[in-house]
Amino acid sequence: MIDGKLHIFTPEGVTLAVVPAGAARRGYAWFIDLIARAVIGFLCMFLLQLAMPGGAGTGMMMVVFFLIEWAYFIVLEVFFNGTSLGKRLTGLQVLREDGLPVGWRESVLRNLLREIDFLPFSYGIGLGFILLDKHARRLGDIVAGTVVVYRDKATVRPALPVVTPLPLPYALTPDEQRALLDLVERVRTVPAQRQTELGDLAEPLTGLKGEASLQRLFQYAAGLTGGKQA
Amino acid sequence: MQLEALQIDIRPGSHAAAIDLGQPLLRRYWRSVYLAWWLPWLALALLLWAILPRDDLAWGTLAMWWLRPLFDRLPLYILSREVFGEHVTAWQALRAWPRQLGGWLRFLTIWRPFMVGRGLYAPIWMLEGARGKFALQRRRALGARGAYGAASWFGVACLHFTLVFELAAYGLVAMFAITPDDMSALEALGKYLVQPEVVALAGHISYVLADGLIGPVYSAGCFTLYLRRRAELEGWDIELALRRMAQRRARLLKPLGSAVAALLCAAVFMLPQPRAHAAEPVLSASRPAVVPAAHAASGAADGQCELPSYVTAQQKERGTAHDAEQDAVRRDLETVRASEDFRTWKCELRWVEKKRDIKAGKDSESWLYRFLRWLFDRDGPSRSRDSNSGIGLGSADMLKLVLVAGLVGLLAWLLWRNRERLSVLLASVKVRPPLPDEICGLDIRPESLPDDVPAGVRRLWGEGRQRDALALLYRATVSRLAHDHALELHAGDTEGDVLRAGRRAAEAQRLPAQALDACRDVTEIWSAAAYADQWPVAERLEQVLQRWRSALAEVRA
Structure with missing residues (x-):
């Protein structure tokens, strides 16, 4: 089963699933960062030329350019929870492979290796690695042990209809209970005819058919959630 | 459509994650997909190169870009079948290609290649067979909720990925073309790219290479987006979950109905752990596995090995049965316990290494002899003894x-x-590791103690600060033991640990018995006071202080 997720096993025995981000979204993030760095660079150039015209300004400019090139990503990733400006706007985040936030070591490594990923020109190696790697990591990510993932958005659970709760007809596994809740939350979004079909499919569980079967499922779900929101 | 055979997870998620799913799918079937793409792709590229005038090859490149929507069908044909478990070879896809093209020739309009999100709509025509007004409705439904936007942005990204690989191809060549006189690699390359026909040819080659790599990536990404979108619209994952529940229900009901006698027992044991079958390997891993010896292999194949020793030992322990009835009950019990559901051991057939006779001569050679032989005889006996044998x-x-x-x-x-x-x-x-500064939360640095500890204790006791007095006494005791008698203590030690360490040191003659006695006394009154609120009488304290002074204060003085 291909699910495109990275499953992290914590020492407590909990499995966390994060979704590594593919090449396209990372490309947008990089482009936003490119523009941000260009703007910062021009602003600094302008201000420095005003403040100290002549050789000193040029020298300072060199330092600023160096920092924009090498420190921009590192500093932002370390201090802003693994997000640079572009990553923040596109909903991405750098994590360590064990799910922890990146520190100096990882961030410095992955961003120094940008130069290798950039080879032979315009991120050819980096793109190749992202397309080939299982978790869409470029070379820098592989070396630093990091992975770029989608940041989770808080999901809004739809309101369930208020019905009389019923106990389950037989014991369901936790997975099945989750599937049942998922079902009742989403079943109303599919076409009416399809809803009836799904109701028929639930017959072994409810002993009913069609819409009546769905109603029974809603009651089971209410029994699971105690009549409250899931 | 066999939803159970579906190879990818179609639970709803973000559009971007759905598009990303195309990449693992493509990686799994890359052979047939790329082969099917590259055969006509390369043939077309070579044909255009052969028939067009050298200077006008750029028009050929443009034509390939314009025809790319036709090539998108090939990965889609293969992946859409493989994803449901149906195997398709590249050759089958190519054979089916002309039929797939049919209606598409009229779609080869000027704007089609510019329609960057076209990959999302391709399956509507190709897989669903929708035409005309119905196709329009399907497009509206599938493209809703930002799906077409996501596909379009992915198309834009793929255009740029093509550009990235084209530039990378130029860069790779430039890395080898550079000479020490050149300012940069690109400048070095620029010297070669002057004649129009060379520029056109380089552009053609790099485009064919780059888009030949990215084309299937685009197709695969759009296809998985299409799949997820349809699954979301039609509740595929709901259907799958319901089907699985029904299957498990059927499995549960079967053993319950079959054996009436075991009905109660089975119901009790099966319902609370309904996934007993799935969990089997995990459970058995925690049990002691009995590995049969090599000669018991035939029996093991039938699932009958010798009983493990702890089971037979248990049986022997019980002695003989009192009467026939008990014997029968025992045998019944044994059969139940030996059945697969109840036994605590596992019978499996395994390869076991044979015991080999170690050649006596080899190991008796001394290491020096073997080293010298390794040094000089390594190249084999044939080489040695050449001239001066x-x-x-x-x-x-x-x-x-x-x-x-x-x-x-x-x-x-x-x-x-x-x-x-x-x-x-x-x-x-x-x-020695540095001594900790505090033990049991008490500061044991010598400089934190008064010079005359017993006097300090008496003063505090006299002032009515009994707890402080005893704390000071205990603190001083531990401090003296750690610093004067070199007792090894750690920051996390408790009163009991300190006493135990003292006892060990006394046994090893590293601590005088008096000091240990004093320590024991102090610990006793301190623990009783601190944890049980049992305060010593003044005489007892005085007695302890006397002993403390003689045992622990002497060293310092």
Whole structure:
């Protein structure tokens, strides 16, 4: 089963699933960062030329350019929870492979290796690695042990209809209970005819058919959630 | 459509994650997909190169870009079948290609290649067979909720990925074309790219290479987006979940109905752990596995090995049965316990290494002899004894021996020369770890204590600060033990740990018995006071202080 997720096993025995981000979204993030760095660079150039015209300004400019090139990503990733400006706007985040936030070591490594990923020109190696790697990591990510993932958005659970709760007809596994809740939350979004079909499919569980079967499922779900929101 | 056979997870998620799913799918079937793409792709590229005038090859490149929507069908054809478990070869896809093209020729409009999100709509025509107004409705439904936007942005990204690979191809060539006189690699390349026909040819080659790599990526990404979108619209994952529930229900009901006698028992044991079958490997891993010896292999294949020793021991322990009835009950019990559901051991057939006779001669050779043989006989017996066979060692061998001896001598000399530094290194291992500053939350640094501890204790006791007095006494005791008697204590030690460490030290003659007695007394009254609120009478405290002074205060004075 291909699910495109990275499953992290914590020492407590909990499995966390994060979704590594593919090449396209990372490309947008990089482009936003490119523009941000260009703007910062021009602003600094302008201000420095005003403040100290002549050789000193040029020298300072060199330092600023160096920092924009090498420190921009590192500093932002370390201090802003693994997000640079572009990553923040596109909903991405750098994590360590064990799910922890990146520190100096990882961030410095992955961003120094940008130069290798950039080879032979315009991120050819980096793109190749992202397309080939299982978790869409470029070379820098592989070396630093990091992975770029989608940041989770808080999901809004739809309101369930208020019905009389019923106990389950037989014991369901936790997975099945989750599937049942998922079902009742989403079943109303599919076409009416399809809803009836799904109701028929639930017959072994409810002993009913069609819409009546769905109603029974809603009651089971209410029994699971105690009549409250899931 | 066999939803159970679906190879990818179609639970709803973000559009971007859905598009990303195309990449693992493509990686799984890359052989047939790329083969099917590249055969016509390369043929077309070569054909255009052959028939077009050299200067006008750029028009050929443009034509390939314009025809790309036709090539998108090939990965889609393969992946859409493989994803449901149906195997398709590249050749089958190519055979089916002309039929797939049919209606598409009229779609080869000027704007089609510019329609960057076209990949999302391709399956509507190709897989669903929708035409006309119905197709329009399907497009509206599938493209809703930002799906078409996501596909379009992915198309834009893929255009740029093509550009990235084209530039990378130029860059790769430039890395080899650069000479020390050039300012940069691109400038070096620029010297070669002057004639129009060379520029056109380079552009053609790089485009064919780059888009031949990215084209299937685009198709696959759009296809998985399409799948997820349809699954979301039609509740595929809901259907799958319901089907699985029904299957499990059927599995549960079968054993319940079959054996009436075991009905109660089965119901009790099966319902609380309905996934017993799925969990089997995990459970058995935690049990002691009985590995049958090699000669029991035939029995093991039938699932009947000898009972493990702890089971037979248990059986023996019970002795003989009182009467026939008990014997029968026992046998019944044994059968139940030996059945697969109840036994605590597992019978499996395994390869076991045979016991081999170790050749006596080999290991009795001394290591020096073996080392010398390794050194000189490595190249086999055929090489040795070339010219001066009578002497044994050739001149090259002599040189080798001298060099090895020299190396050994050099190592020995280095060790001798650095012996002082090494001895410091060795000694430093034995240095005691620094003493902790506090134990049981009490500060035990000597400088934190008053000079005359018993007097301080008496003063505090006299002032009515009994707890402070006893705390000071205990603190001083631990401090003296740690600093004056070199007792090894750690920051996390409790009163009991300290006492135990003291007892160990006393047994090893590192701590005088008096000091240990004093420590025991103090610990006793301190623990009773601190944890049980049992305060000592003044006489008892005085007695303890006396002993403390004689045992622990002496050293300091």
